[in-house]
Amino acid sequence: MGETRVRLSIFPLAGAILLPRAQLPLHIFEMRYRALVKDAMARDRRIAMIQPREPEEDDNENPPLFEVGCVGKVAEVEALDDGRFNVILEGVSRFRVIRELDVTTPFRQIEGSIEGFGDDIEPDPLSIAMRGGLFDESRKFATALGYAVDWDAVQELDDEALVNMITQVAPFDIASKQALLEAASMEERSEMLIQFMEFFRMHQATGGDDRATLQ
The missing domain is CATH 1.20.58 (Methane Monooxygenase Hydroxylase; Chain G, domain 1)
Known part of the structure; x- marks a missing residue:
């Protein structure tokens, strides 16, 4: 991920925080996110986690998002017989949303920036x-x-x-x-x-x- 501006497929999920060098296990069952996993595995294995600002409801399947999320790379994936997936994401870098893209995929995509976070550098130890x-x-x-x-x-x-x-x-x-x-x-x-x-x-x-x- 050398570029600072990236096109990212996002998985909005309240309460699920991914951090650089941390892992996040996910059970994928919704059809659009099954499609997201399949797309990620066919391309670069990247899935971007971000929190919605408000709950998703039937009349609003695309709730507004917080500005900052974290890009994860699929470290492990298990395809289940019924089409669901068990996935482990490994955090790569935080990103800031620049704009949401107009797409035809069932999952949402954004243009984001990974500049300025310094997540490629391991932090100093705590006192x-x-x-x-x-x-x-x-x-x-x-x-x-x-x-x-x-x-x-x-x-x-x-x-x-x-x-x-x-x-x-x-x-x-x-x-x-x-x-x-x-x-x-x-x-x-x-x-x-x-x-x-x-x-x-x-x-x-x-x-x-x-x-x-x-x-």
């Missing part, structure tokens, strides 16, 4: 204090949600894998997920995660909804 704070808050967060976690295995993750994992699996609202995706650095993303998890725990403790909404 010891930041790593410790993130790990401690993630344990409190998991306990609040009643999750059983192999913390020894989590401790073995490198900084980027740890941050990416929490970003992808935590049940934050779509605006918070988007803010995490757009964070300028891993350090900034880690700070946001700590704040979001603390907010979520406080929200749960006061009998709030299952999904925290951060403005």
